[in-house]
Structures are given as structure tokens and as C-alpha cells.
């Protein structure tokens with residue numbers, strides 16, 4: 256009797272592994288092979304390799320599979336650090352050398368730009384940072400598995416809703432990545448082991464926070480078990496029964512807000528939080544406070560360099576008026592404010608706008624105006640801040656890009672635009688509009704390795720008025 260999965264796809268999958276030569280690599284890092292005029296995308300296979308793979312999907316023109324044995328390996332293949340790599344959907348590129356991962360991402364960006372008819376005058380050197388233990392934000396799945404009679408904590412398996420059975424995660428910050436198994440064992444002791452749905456992880460410079468989402472009220476004994484576990488590892492523990500911002504602090508009794516520091520001019524410019532003119536660092540480190548559910552850049556080292564580079568690329572002057580769109584907690588806006596006359600920062604989450612204002616006050620910065628607006632709506636087009644002139648613009652939209660707001664930037668005639676993107680396809684689409692309709696040239700573009708070992712591509716593009 257075919258499984259539901261097989262019936263839906265309409266074709267029975269061959270049981271036996273198939274030997275194949277991998278002739279190329281897809282943009283998201285899967286090996287490409289051709290069998291009977293059908294293109295097959297093979298997980299965990301590299302160009303130039305011979306592998307045995309098993310089909311995971313088979314349709315008329317396209318098929319997918321997973322490598323079960325490498326018969327002839329590429330010299331770019333490396334041993335994954337993570338023991339659960341083959342199963343876990345958290346990373347997809349750990350079998351590839353770092354150089355190849357970075358090249359894959361850079362090629363993806365440049366191909367997308369070319370496909371949209373724009374090419375940068377200069378390709379920036381990739382921005383590199385730590386490759387493991389970098390990830391400071393995550394939502395971990397929690398599941399009690401009857402068959403295994405235990406709780407699993409981690410990311411989902413590739414192409415499935417099951418949680419990966421893993422002891423640790425190599426890309427997560429070590430304060431959490433190293434204790435996944437202990438965390439699962441702790442939850443396994445709870446009466447509520449079946450109704451803990453997920454754990455939100457947020458790591459700041461001062462502490463690591465775990466937010467346990469529970470679907471049923473917790474009995475006192477469960478609260479004690481969780482509190483003891485977190486206290487003994489100096490973790491801050493919140494319980495969340497309702498909305499994401501509706502948190503109950505379990506331990507410690509009192510806690511300061513999560514925060515991270517942003518050094519002026521990037522992490523390489525002088526030690527400590529104090530100004531250091533010798534290293535070109537004029538201001539003390541910025542302190543940015545946040546809540547576990549707030550958007551923050553997941554890789555702090557890359558973030559520091561990305562913000563400092565953006566200020567350099569914009570060539571900020573003391574007389575500049577700057578527009579920061581999709582400004583979040585003020586990550587770019589507050590750093591830029593110290594190097595220019597005025598920043599107008601626009602963000603679509605009212606909660607974040609309020610926190611950004613608090614962050615400005617915390618850092619004694621009074622030349623940023625934080626404005627709440629939906630940058631994808633038509634109403635925003637009549638907003639007074641859009642009628643003003645700005646010398647420089649910074650854009651940092653979500654994956655869907657900034658297509659709705661870009662035409663409205665035409666009248667501003669800004670000299671330079673820096674566009675930070677987490678999705679090369681929408682960056683390339685928007686770049687074509689900036690170049691063809693708004694009269695900009697694409698001076699520089701490059702990738703930033705914000706998410707090593709995963710398929711996510713973070714990039715930056717610098718536009719100048721022709």
C-alpha cells in the first residue's frame with residue numbers, strides 16, 4: 256500500500272539507490288544530475304562527484320533525492336561538524352568547504368543581478384565571520400515522541416515536520432547549542448512534556464534567554480524543574496502561554512533587558528566601550544536593548560561590520576540628512592545618527608518603533624525621528640516624511656524587498672543608497688528599478704556570510720546617483 260506521500264506525488268519512488276554523476280550545483284547548493292532527460296536535484300552531493308542517492312520525489316520533469324553514499328568525492332567536500340547534518344533541516348551546506356559556500360552565495364547574487372540586467376562596477380570582498388556558534392536567535396521545536404519515549408528539542412528534519420534527534424547544534428550560540436540534549440531531558444521530566452510547543456532562543460551580550468511556549472498551565476513541580484535547570488546554567492527563563500510579548504519571568508527573580516553592543520566604526524577599531532580616536536572610533540559603543548521576540552540580526556560579528564561598512568559606503572557627512580527604511584530597533588539608524596545631522600527612521604512594527612525611541616534615549620541620541628508606517632501600503636505614499644529631501648538612504652527590508660516604496664524615493668534625489676538584503680532575488684529586482692527608473696548606478700555589491708552552512712544569502716549593494 257503506497258504511503259500518503261507517494262499517492263499525492265502520483266509516482267511510486269524506487270526503493271533501490273541509484274548511481275549517478277553530479278554535473279552541476281543548484282543555486283541553493285544541491286547537486287544536479289540528469290537521468291532519462293529528467294533533472295534530479297540531489298541533497299548533499301557536489302559537482303564532479305559520483306554518488307548513490309535515493310529518490311525523495313519523482314515527477315514528470317523533475318526529481319529530488321538524497322545522497323546515501325559518496326563513491327567519488329569532490330576535493331571541496333568536508334566532513335560536517337554536526338553529527339545530525341544528514342537529517343537536520345537547520346543547515347544544508349556543512350558538507351561543502353567554506354570557500355565553496357561563499358562562492359556559491361556570491362554566484363547566486365551576481366547571477367540574480369545579471370538576470371535583471373544590472374552588474375556592479377565592483378564586487379565587494381565577501382564579509383566573513385565565525386562559522387560556528389554564531390547564531391543568537393532561533394525557534395527550537397519541541398516534541399514528545401511516543402515511539403522513542405522521549406522529548407526531542409531542535410530544528411525540523413529536512414523536508415519534514417519531525418524534530419531532529421540531536422545532542423547539540425554547532426551553529427547555535429554555545430550557551431544553547433551545547434545543551435540541546437540536556438534541555439530535552441529536562442522537558443522529558445515535566446508532566447507537561449507533551450504540551451511544550453517550542454523554545455524561543457535569544458542571546459545578547461549580557462545573557463541567554465529561553466522562552467518556553469506552553470499550551471497548558473504548568474504545575475508547580477514542572478515550574479521548579481525548569482527553574483532549577485535554567486538557574487544552574489545561568490539561563491534566563493520565561494514562560495509564554497499567550498501572545499509572543501506576553502512573558503512570565505520564571506528565573507532569575509529580576510533581570511535586566513537583553514542587549515548587544517555596537518562599536519563605532521566596527522569591531523576592529525579599538526578595544527572596549529570608550530572612544531578611541533587613534534583607531535578612528537569617535538563614540539562609545541552603542542547599547543541596543545531588545546526583547547526575545549524582537550527582530551535582531553542573528554550574527555553579531557557580521558552585524559557589527561555590516562553597520563560600520565554601511566556608514567563608510569554612504570560616506571556620511573555631518574551635514575547629511577539620512578532616511579533609514581525598515582529600521583527595526585534602530586540598529587543602523589542609531590549608529591548612523593552619530594555621523595550625520597539627522598536620521599528619519601521608518602518601521603512597520605509599532606512595538607519596535609517604541610523600543611527604538613527608548614534605545615535612542617538610552618544612548619543620548621536626539622537626532623533620530625522614529626516613525627511608524629507600513630512601507631508596503633498605498634497610504635504611506637502621502638506621508639509628510641516622504642516629501643522631504645534626504646542626502647543618503649539605507650534600506651534593509653524583509654525577504655519580500657522594497658518594490659512598493661522604491662518609486663517614491665525618486666524625488667528625493669539622494670546621492671547614495673545602501674541596500675542590505677536577505678534575499679538576492681528581490682534585491683536584484685529592486686536594483687533594476689533603481690538603475691533603470693531612478694537614475695542610479697550600482698557601484699558595489701557583495702555577500703556577507705551572516706548564516707554560514709545554511710542556504711540563506713545576506714548581501715549588500717551600494718548605489719550612487721549618476
Ligand SMILES: C[S@@+](CC[C@H](N)C(=O)[O-])C[C@H]1O[C@@H](n2cnc3c(N)ncnc32)[C@H](O)[C@@H]1O
Nearest residue numbers: 581582583586602603604629630631651652653
Ligand atoms: C531585515 S529587518 C531589519 C531591521 C533593522 N534594520 C536591523 O538591522 O535590525 C526588516 C524590518 O522590516 C520591518 N518590516 C516588515 N514589514 C514591514 C512593513 N510592511 N513596513 C515597514 N517595516 C516592515 C520588520 O519589522 C523588521 O524590523
